[in-house]
Amino acid sequence: MKKVILDADVSLYTPDLGFSDDAIVVLMASILFSQKHIDLLGISCVSGNVWMRQGVVNTLWLLDQMKIKDIPVCKGATFPLKNEFLHVPSRYVDRPELHWVGALNSWNGTPLLEDIPFGERSKTQSDPRMAEDFMIEMVSKYPGEITILANGPLTNLARAGQKDPKFFSKVKEILILGGAIDEYESQLQRAEFNFWWDPEAAHQVLKSDASITLFPLDICLKTENRREDYYKIVESNSSVSAIYQRLDQVYWDHHPKSDKKHLPIFDLITVAYMIKPSIFSDIRKGSISINCDERSKNYGVTKLKIKKGTHLSVVFDLNVQAFRKFYLDLMTKC
Numbered sequence: 001m002k003k004v005i006l007d008a009d010v011s012l013y014t015p016d017l018g019f020s021d022d023a024i025v026v027l028m029a030s031i032l033f034s035q036k037h038i039d040l041l042g043i044s045c046v047s048g049n050v051w052m053r054q055g056v057v058n059t060l061w062l063l064d065q066m067k068i069k070d071i072p073v074c075k076g077a078t079f080p081l082k083n084e085f086l087h088v089p090s091r092y093v094d095r096p097e098l099h100w101v102g103a104l105n106s107w108n109g110t111p112l113l114e115d116i117p118f119g120e121r122s123k124t125q126s127d128p129r130m131a132e133d134f135m136i137e138m139v140s141k142y143p144g145e146i147t148i149l150a151n152g153p154l155t156n157l158a159r160a161g162q163k164d165p166k167f168f169s170k171v172k173e174i175l176i177l178g179g180a181i182d183e184y185e186s187q188l189q190r191a192e193f194n195f196w197w198d199p200e201a202a203h204q205v206l207k208s209d210a211s212i213t214l215f216p217l218d219i220c221l222k223t224e225n226r227r228e229d230y231y232k233i234v235e236s237n238s239s240v241s242a243i244y245q246r247l248d249q250v251y252w253d254h255h256p257k258s259d260k261k262h263l264p265i266f267d268l269i270t271v272a273y274m275i276k277p278s279i280f281s282d283i284r285k286g287s288i289s290i291n292c293d294e295r296s297k298n299y300g301v302t303k304l305k306i307k308k309g310t311h312l313s314v315v316f317d318l319n320v321q322a323f324r325k326f327y328l329d330l331m332t333k334c
């Protein structure tokens with residue numbers, strides 16, 4: 001059975017997108033763990049879409065809903081390694097060129113911790129180990145066996161690599177959601193959020209000797225999350241239907257007139273690839289460079305250089321219908 005650590009910035013819902021894909025990934029990982037498809041060793045939290053502490057509260061709440069008690073949830077980094085603007089976040093808020101500022105929406109001079117908008121926080125405590133210590137301990141115990149799903153900024157992984165220089169060589173593979181390749185040039189004109197949040201961490205992880213598969217915005221934007229799928233899950237009476245219904249209610253309370261039906265859904269990609277790699281295609285080997293010049297407006301922007309024989313694969317395409325089927329099967333039959 002695959003041994004897995006999920007490292008993520010777990011928000012619960014996003015006003016524009018409805019139920020957050022970060023939260024869905026925690027549910028998917030919980031289901032795969034319950035159905036004995038993976039051995040989920042733990043979930044480590046990092047700031048990004050929400051502040052790290054909020055991610056811990058959200059993750060513990062989600063695991064409570066899934067009646068899972070024995071998965072360690074670790075605290076990780078609140079701030080990025082270096083990104084000095086982010087250490088003074090007020091300087092970033094309201095910058096028009098940024099589409100999404102994530103945790104910076106909850107900032108008034110300090111990272112805010114908000115209540116769960118429905119129900120109570122979990123009474124379960126987080127694990128006493130810090131994210132990087134937990135990851136180092138696990139890969140040392142199971143060298144060459146652990147898959148890390150890195151669905152948020154890469155600060156925790158970079159810190160693990162700084163603390164244990166052999167950390168990356170002991171990981172089996174890292175599946176990373178981050179960066180933008182062609183999409184940046186063509187439409188976005190900005191860095192992708194996860195890498196923008198902590199460009200130095202992304203740089204350190206990508207230049208490590210770990211076996212890495214990267215899922216940039218280029219492929220994320222091809223995914224589809226449909227409202228009709230959402231209702232199929234709610235109506236399936238599966239173990240996640242009630243959670244979907246509650247979060248859906250929050251979405252509609254905020255957007256009573258929204259008619260958005262097809263939206264991309266990013267974070268599920270790493271889970272889908274781990275379980276069904278045959279869904280994916282157009283995989284290119286290469287090396288990635290990241291702009292780590294804080295004075296540049298392209299801070300955090302990635303460039304791919306195609307090169308054979310590197311440890312880094314970048315995935316550009318997927319079978320959208322097969323991806324939807326994988327997601328729906330998992331969520332409606334659990």
Ligand SMILES: [Ca+2]
Pocket residue numbers: 008009022048049151152267
């Ligand atoms: Ca995320």
